[in-house]
Amino acid sequence: MEKDNLISVLESLLFVTGEPIKKAKLLGILGIEMEQLDEALQALMEKYKNAQSGITLFSKGEEIQLVSSPENGEFVEILLKNEMQDALSPAAMEVASIIAYRGPISKTEIEAIRGVNCAYTLRSLLLRGLIERNDNPGDSRGYVYAISFDFLKKLGVENVNNLPEYDILSKDERINSIISKE
Secondary structure, eight states: OOHHHHHHHHHHHHHHHOSOEEHHHHHHHHTOOHHHHHHHHHHHHHHHHHTTOSEEEEEETTEEEEEEOGGGHHHHHHHHHHHHHSOOOHHHHHHHHHHHHHOSEEHHHHHHHHSSOOHHHHHHHHHTTSEEEEEETTEEEEEEEEEOHHHHHHHTOSSGGGSTTHHHHTTOHHHHHHHHTO
């Protein structure tokens, strides 16, 4: 893959993911070697630094994430505080419900059920403490989401099995067929 094209594709993947992504996963998607990936990541970092961009790359171990620039932190904080004080959006309630009834569940599976990207919604629910993100035991490259203890406390439910129609909705074969297509 041509270097400029690789940088563009990498930038798109990081943007769409909206959360840390492991280099191993990027290597698998892009079909390139680690050296090429590191060069592209370095070029992307320089691009953001030289353009005085509002976004930058954050790296922790083998994970990379596209994040807002620290210089804009005070404005991002205002936005997030306002959102945290607002009621849950319909999209957030839908994602929380999917996680409650089908969790632990991957982001890919949630998106297959909803049909739209849910990175921002997942981040909002994580920040509110309503869901938890854990390593996916079946796939070292991703995460699974589950409802949190606080979620249950806020609903006044001591166990997910006590959610309305849990036995029916948690096992609905129509959802299983959607997830299995992914």
